[in-house]
Amino acid sequence: MAKSHSIVLAGLASFAATAVFAASPNGSTTALDKSNQALGVANVTSLQVSATGTAGSLGQSFTPTSTWPLLKITSYSRTIDYPSQSSREEVTRTHEEPPAKGGGAPFAGEQKLVNLVSGKYAWNQPGAQPQPALAAAEERQLQIGLTPHGFIKAALANAATEKKVKGGTEVSYSVNGKFKVSGVIDSQGLVVRTRTWIPNTVLGDMVIESDYSDYKDFNGVKFPSHIVQKQGGFTVLDLAVNSVRVNVANAALTAPDAVRTATAPSVRVESQKLADGVWFIGGGSHNSVLLEYKDYLAVVEAPNNEERSLAVIAEAKNLVPGKPIKYLINTHHHFDHSGGIRTYVAEGTVIVTSAGNKAYYEQAWKAPRTLAPDKLAQSPKKASFIEVKGKYVLTDGIRSLELHRNEGDTHNASILFGYLPKEKMLIEADDFTPGAPNGPALVPLALGLGNTLHGNITRLKLDVTTIAPLHGRVVPYTDFTKALEKR
Ligand SMILES: [Zn+2]
Numbered sequence: 079m080a081k082s083h084s085i086v087l088a089g090l091a092s093f094a095a096t097a098v099f100a101a102s103p104n105g106s107t108t109a110l111d112k113s114n115q116a117l118g119v120a121n122v123t124s125l126q127v128s129a130t131g132t133a134g135s136l137g138q139s140f141t142p143t144s145t146w147p148l149l150k151i152t153s154y155s156r157t158i159d160y161p162s163q164s165s166r167e168e169v170t171r172t173h174e175e176p177p178a179k180g181g182g183a184p185f186a187g188e189q190k191l192v193n194l195v196s197g198k199y200a201w202n203q204p205g206a207q208p209q210p211a212l213a214a215a216e217e218r219q220l221q222i223g224l225t226p227h228g229f230i231k232a233a234l235a236n237a238a239t240e241k242k243v244k245g246g247t248e249v250s251y252s253v254n255g256k257f258k259v260s261g262v263i264d265s266q267g268l269v270v271r272t273r274t275w276i277p278n279t280v281l282g283d284m285v286i287e288s289d290y291s292d293y294k295d296f297n298g299v300k301f302p303s304h305i306v307q308k309q310g311g312f313t314v315l316d317l318a319v320n321s322v323r324v325n326v327a328n329a330a331l332t333a334p335d336a337v338r339t340a341t342a343p344s345v346r347v348e349s350q351k352l353a354d355g356v357w358f359i360g361g362g363s364h365n366s367v368l369l370e371y372k373d374y375l376a377v378v379e380a381p382n383n384e385e386r387s388l389a390v391i392a393e394a395k396n397l398v399p400g401k402p403i404k405y406l407i408n409t410h411h412h413f414d415h416s417g418g419i420r421t422y423v424a425e426g427t428v429i430v431t432s433a434g435n436k437a438y439y440e441q442a443w444k445a446p447r448t449l450a451p452d453k454l455a456q457s458p459k460k461a462s463f464i465e466v467k468g469k470y471v472l473t474d475g476i477r478s479l480e481l482h483r484n485e486g487d488t489h490n491a492s493i494l495f496g497y498l499p500k501e502k503m504l505i506e507a508d509d510f511t512p513g514a515p516n517g518p519a520l521v522p523l524a525l526g527l528g529n530t531l532h533g534n535i536t537r538l539k540l541d542v543t544t545i546a547p548l549h550g551r552v553v554p555y556t557d558f559t560k561a562l563e564k565r
Pocket of ligand 1: 181182410412415489490508
């Protein structure tokens with residue numbers, strides 16, 4: 079994510095002054111003015127939209143080239159207050175039947191998300207307590223400007239330019255001199271598409287585009303009854319709108335104190351020696367494993383982002399000074415497990431990953447990275463890959479790490495797990511995350527993933543005594559087999 083968590087939409091508060099439409103120099107009304115009138119923008123202070131549809135999980139595709147896996151949205155509501163730049167989005171989601179293949183949390187039943195933003199403050203509040211979400215603020219603010227009414231208001235306030243394109247007029251402006259926003263207004267003055275770019279660890283400057291169609295009159299306001307938003311080329315939201323209320327009460331939000339005073343959590347690294355030359359590097363949402371070879375080091379997994387990678391690399395160099403990190407093993411391409419890889423490429427490390435991922439990363443990494451340039455963008459270097467097809471052994475004759483494909487995995491088609499034969503240790507991502515000692519039984523989806531992993535370990539006749547998972551804590555292998563039996 080971007081380092082800066084604040085965003086000031088300069089001039090946005092002044093949109094109310096734009097109710098008087100200026101004519102363009104040749105006397106004709108501009109597309110922006112036409113849209114302003116057609117959508118009744120000046121009369122809309124807040125909107126509340128209800129819908130049902132589907133949601134795609136960004137960066138969690140089953141294969142590198144497949145779409146984001148879809149969840150069903152059983153209930154969707156979004157309230158936006160334009161003057162205060164606040165938005166409250168409530169989404170209730172369930173898995174499709176059968177569940178889509180791919181990543182995302184294997185929850186059971188319904189999952190409710192409540193995402194809020196007010197000016198530069200963002201937070202989540204599915205329960206009683208607000209959870210600060212600083213890193214989400216920029217995108218949530220931009221999303222207000224991607225709605226049809228928000229787009230017109232921001233365009234009027236930000237010196238937008240117009241240009242004829244296929245299907246209408248393209249209106250463009252920039253926010254804070256950083257984010258480019260554009261949209262297409264058709265001949266009737268309807269906003270049919272809006273677009274912007276935000277930084278993404280894997281995809282670089284990633285496009286967000288919303289398509290608006292089937293405009294209807296909802297309580298006197300024209301609003302699209304079909305909304306499709308794509309991020310990075312694939313659908314993240316497909317909504318059938320069933321009601322729109324205008325100028326609702328209490329739509330302006332004030333960020334709670336706990337959110338206003340929150341600071342970005344610092345990256346925490348806690349390492350634990352598991353065996354001679356083997357360290358577990360945790361302390362955050364995702365773990366890595368450090369392996370010491372005779373002349374070099376290898377790290378399993380580069381999760382999250384550059385910040386995390388820099389902290390893990392510093393810890394590796396602290397634990398074993400003087401040896402280069404020669405190999406980085408990447409278990410699968412999901413963005414939360416691959417967002418930190420580029421930092422290792424910048425270090426000159428060779429990336430070991432499943433065949434198929436190389437082409438994906440090479441393509442994805444070609445995208446511009448102007449919004450949040452990382453080290454590799456600042457000093458480009460060609461990445462070196464080792465592609466794993468079936469089994470691969472990373473060895474110097476003294477230490478060996480076996481990499482195996484987890485055949486039949488529904489989380490990721492080509493996910494790899496690691497096995498240290500001497501230490502009888504399994505390193506795996508997302509197929510089993512140890513819970514609390516007396517916690518509940520695994521939900522059906524997690525049980526399915528665990529059974530597949532167990533089947534592969536049995537198939538390969540691996541003798542495992544310890545699991546070093548890339549989420550959660552190190553546990554004896556018997557914790558895993560017990561979890562699979564727990565009902
Ligand atoms: Zn995953």
